[in-house]
Amino acid sequence: MGPAPSPALPSAARARRRRSRARAVPLRRGRGQRPGRRAPAARLVRRDGRREPPPRGRRGRARRGARRLRARTGGASRPSSPRGRAGALVGRPAGAARDEPPRGGGAVRRAPRARAGAVTLLFAEVPRFYAEVERALDPALAGRPVVVGGDPRKRGLVQSATLEALAAGVEPGMAMLDALERCPGARLRRTRMAAYREVSARLRALFRRAAERVELDGLEAAWLDPRGEEEDAEAVGRRLQREVREGLRLPLRVGIAPLKFVAKLAAEEAGEGGPLRVPLGGVRAFLDPLPVRRLPGVGPHTLGVLREIGVETIGDLARADPRRVEELLGNHGRALRGAALGQGESRLRPGPRARSLSQESTLEAPERDLGVLDARLRELAGGLAAALAREGLGARRLVLKVRYADREMVTRTLSLPRTLRSADEIAARSRELLQRTEAGERGVRTLGVAAFQLVAPPRDDRQLDLFGEG
CATH class of the missing domain: 3.40.1170.60 (MutS, DNA mismatch repair protein, domain I)
Structure with missing residues (x-):
């Protein structure tokens, strides 16, 4: 005989058991949670008068049905956009340009463009x-x-x-x-x-x-x-x-000109005569009659495509149908048409100046004669002074490099109270640094002079030896 069946529980006892089984279900440990510590209890949702845990997916997140249930029962869940980040483009026809208004109206966020006339x-x-x-x-x-x-x-x-x-x-x-x-x-x-x-x-x-x-x-x-x-x-x-x-x-x-590519075209048109200036209000008048092949980025292939739609001059491109140009050339066509309309870059990107300049010379044989070394230092000083003049800079720190016959190399440094620019000053300071070495007692194979802490002297005081030696 099997075990006797358990007596039927009264309805009140069955209700208490169901409520005890509807307790919170712990979530799996998150990435930032310490091992051995219990996860926080899950939030319960109300369904048919009872509080039950929401249905969970494989990663412990509430399923989409649970989010809809919370929204329907007064939860704070926010409905997600059906198109994600593309929601800002809702209403815009496929293949439309960024500056084309959406079908439903509203403001248009135009692509940034350089303002002509901000600089000359x-x-x-x-x-x-x-x-x-x-x-x-x-x-x-x-x-x-x-x-x-x-x-x-x-x-x-x-x-x-x-x-x-x-x-x-x-x-x-x-x-x-x-x-x-x-x-x-x-x-x-x-x-x-x-x-x-x-x-x-x-x-x-x-x-x-x-x-x-x-x-x-x-x-x-x-x-x-x-x-x-x-x-x-x-x-x-x-x-x-x-x-x-x-x-x-x-x-x-x-x-x-106010734009970089327009200034370059103006120089080509000016030739070797006087400067040609294109004012802010005359950019379109200057560009329109020029052949479209003069625009930067128009090669043989692009030129052939533009000629198929009747574009021969920059003005023709400015008056062409923008949808047709973009259909044939994509974003490149959109950029070319913007240039034809007088849009372009006007910001300069100056390159960094030299941080150091140096001159170095290797002798044919190890040399102990200080007179020979002094003559070589004067040559290096002349070359370094010419390099500083070409860059329009002066030096506040001088470094002498000496490599002996046994390949040992030493350096001597001198910080200066005033800026050095002339060959005579550089030679005199280099001679002082040479006296702090073992030159004369040991054979010297290589000499080098370097200028650091370069600064630009006052503009009215700049000297420029264009065809100086060095």
Whole structure:
């Protein structure tokens, strides 16, 4: 015989048992909870007059039905957006531009764009830089067509050419041999990057001398912000052209405009004459007649696509259907049309100045003669002074490096009460540092002089030795 069945409980006892089973269910331990500590009791929800724990998912979160139940019974749960972060775009047609109003009306949050006229920018550029530098370094090339590029025997390509060579049909990127066929009287020159960088350093020094805020663009060009100068932008441009022509024997073209790309186009239109200024109210009038291929970012493919819809000039692009342009070119087309409408960047990003400059020389053999070492120090001081002048800086700290014949290296440092800029001062201080070493007793193989704590002297006191040695 099996066990006797338990007697039936009265209705009141069964109700108490059901209430005891409806107690809070502990959640699993969270990520930030200490091990061994009980999780907080779960919140109970009211259903049919009873309080019961909400249905839980695998991660201990209330299921969607429980959230709806709390909302229906007066809970504080917030309904989630059906589209998440895209909810702000509800009502906007698919593929619409960001500045297109939504179908349901309301305010539009437009994309940020640069305001023309916030600043006046000056763009200065040496055209045909490599070829013009070769002509400046060799006066015998004056008036002769010059082509600069790779070795013709190794299928070298043209990198730069003077106006005379360009007029004869020479184009950058073509083979040097083909360039010689089109312009038989051209003088061919191999590329010399060391010489171009040296001239570029002197050109940049002139840019920094003309304005405090300068953003470099390659070896041969820069944007300048002439605000704060005593002269207006056109006077600054004319003075800069004169200094580059007299000091470096190079041509310079200058454009002035409220936007960076417009200033660059203005410089190209100005040529080597006086600066060309595009005022704030004349940006569209200046851009409209220019060919659309002059816009930055318009290559052969983009040009072909624009011509398919009848766009030949920048003004045609400004008047074109924006939906059609964006359909064909996407975001790139939207940006190009914004440029055609006179929208662009006007903020300069000046590069950092040099934090230190140095000169170093290795002797052919270990040297003990202090007279020979002193002569080498004077050469290093001259080179360092020229480098400081090109950067428009002075030094408040000097460091001498000496490497002996046994490869041991020592340094000596001198902090200065005043700024050093001249070669004589640098040589005298370097000689004092050399006396604090074992030079003369031990053979010296390498000498080096470095300038630290570089500062810009007053603008009216700057000296610039453009063709100094070093």
